[in-house]
Amino acid sequence: MFPTPLAILLFIAPESPWWLVRQGRLAEAEKAVKRLGRASSNDNPADAVAMMRRTIELEKTEKKPSLIELWKGTDRYRTLIVCGVYASQNLTGNLIANQAVYFFKRKANYLL
Amino acid sequence: MADNTAFALGLITSALQWIMVMLSWVLTTYLGRRTIYVYGQLINCGFLVVLGIAASCGASKAASNAQASLGLIVSVLFCLGPAPASWVIIGETSSVRLRPLTTGIGRGAYYIVNIPCIFLASYMLNTDKWDLGGKSGYVWAGTAFICTAMSYIWIPEMKHRSFREIDILFQRRVPARKWKQTVVDINDDE
Numbered sequence: 001m002f003p004t005p006l007a008i009l010l011f012i013a014p015e016s017p018w019w020l021v022r023q024g025r026l027a028e029a030e031k032a033v034k035r036l037g038r039a040s041s042n043d044n045p046a047d048a049v050a051m052m053r054r055t056i057e058l059e060k061t062e063k064k065p066s067l068i069e070l071w072k073g074t075d076r077y078r079t080l081i082v083c084g085v086y087a088s089q090n091l092t093g094n095l096i097a098n099q100a101v102y103f104f105k106r107k108a109n110y111l112l
Numbered sequence: 113m114a115d116n117t118a119f120a121l122g123l124i125t126s127a128l129q130w131i132m133v134m135l136s137w138v139l140t141t142y143l144g145r146r147t148i149y150v151y152g153q154l155i156n157c158g159f160l161v162v163l164g165i166a167a168s169c170g171a172s173k174a175a176s177n178a179q180a181s182l183g184l185i186v187s188v189l190f191c192l193g194p195a196p197a198s199w200v201i202i203g204e205t206s207s208v209r210l211r212p213l214t215t216g217i218g219r220g221a222y223y224i225v226n227i228p229c230i231f232l233a234s235y236m237l238n239t240d241k242w243d244l245g246g247k248s249g250y251v252w253a254g255t256a257f258i259c260t261a262m263s264y265i266w267i268p269e270m271k272h273r274s275f276r277e278i279d280i281l282f283q284r285r286v287p288a289r290k291w292k293q294t295v296v297d298i299n300d301d302e
Binding site: 062065066067069070074075077078079080081082083084085086087088089090091092093094095096102 | 149153156157159160163183186187190194195198201202205206207209210212213214215217218219221222224225226229230233236237248249252253255256258259262263266267282283285
């Protein structure tokens, strides 16, 4: 049920300006920036697109990140925080709390 | 009839969770992620212990009413505090360059813990296995307390920090509890 409204929203949503810049479709990227931004920050979408272009060019010169880097230096601490927070979503009682129906059912059995 | 009531109450839980997630938008505006995450977990930990106690009082209508409501309270509070905050922390902690990889590995860690936990949860609740019922609240309170302690020690406060500041603070190895007081000068560059 939930994917349907999402699919409709996605269909009418503007294309990602970053993706458009990567494809070299700069005019369309400007339009997308205009649609996505707040009215107050829309003074100069051309500037925003120029900044994206520059960032993408800079990214190309940077080394591709590798899985080994995740476990080096301070990045190891950062990776472990993310892993721990993800994992603990299972451990904070969520699994029993989401069984509320089970307790309601039990309760119903007593009531009968 | 009873099944219908249980199903309706299940739907009500979902609706309340939905509202709580929207209230969390307000909460994150005023409180830091660390505050919400650590204290939210601690509060849930308390409610899980109470759920365990309610289940230990013997089988009565009052006791099972209490268990059902406490289950609802725990799940609703989880949606108000720790759950949305955990997504914020996941999104902010890794360095920008490594973020897609870190998030992928984190999701892997989630499933490594998720699968055994689902087994454990089913065994604890099923009447023909361990049949712990609400007493499994004690078990989850234990794991929740460990998570609370670990997050108190290790999760820093990243609210109002830029990517640059977060990078610098991690580089300096500032202890998580001291992030809030630490000032990063505009001219600092490490």
